[in-house]
Amino acid sequence: MKILLIEDEDTIGAAIQQGLEEAHYTVDWARDGRAGLDAALDELYGLIILDLMLPGRDGWSICQSLRARRDTTPILMLTARDAVGDRVRGLEMGADDYLPKPFDFGELLARVRALLRRDAVHKGRVIQIADLQIDTKQRNVLRAGQEVSLTPREYSLLEALAVREGQVLTRETILDTVWMNEESLPNNVDVYVGMLRRKIDAGRDAKLIRTVHGLGYSLRDPQTSEGEG
Ligand code: CA
Secondary structure (H helix, E strand, O other): OOEEEEOOOOOHHHHHHHHHOOOOOOEEEEOOHHHHHHHHHHHHOOOEEOOOOOOOOOOOHHHHHHHOOOOOOEEEEEEEOOOHHHHHHHHOOOOOEEEOOOOOOOHHOOOOOOOOHHHHHHHOOEEOOOEEEEEEEOEEEEEEEEEEEOOOHHHHHHHHHHHHHOOOEEEEHHHHHHHOOOOOOOOHHHHHHHHHHHHHHOOOOOOOEEEEEOOOOEEOOOOOOOOOO
């Protein structure tokens, strides 16, 4: 998977490039806005990491140019810590996510993986979280290579959680996504999460489904989310 990094600060750029390469991504690093936009237009990337304040051309205008050309490559914007306005503007220009500076490399990697996964889902491919594999086209689920047999409702619940890996979904969100317009009660969510857990997590060392007390549920790889949140 090839990632385009557009960042003018040497230290930050070098750290991101090195970290991503260690995570087995190929990285092209453009150090100014013009070179960045040219690279994005010339080559097909899986993801673009885009700084906002750049010589040549700023991040917003790069984002806008790409989206105006119907380029849907996922864009992760790097923004200043407290500049809420920057983030709103970035999302309006078509960025998929943003990460405030300074950040922890683990956080960046988690966002990169989440965006790539989300993009893969949109293209109807396979979601892989730890040893859980979900084929969203076949609606087929494997845990550690073994097929897990799920009811359609359990499958929808699992997919809803997996697509938003690491994010907490409230019971209301789950009801809206999985039950849609049907009459149902928040308690049903707990019942179904319980059933899903018995099929996905029971008897496994790594538990993927997490209860976030007072909030809801999330699905994450316990290995990669250590120290987060
Ligand atoms: Ca900069």
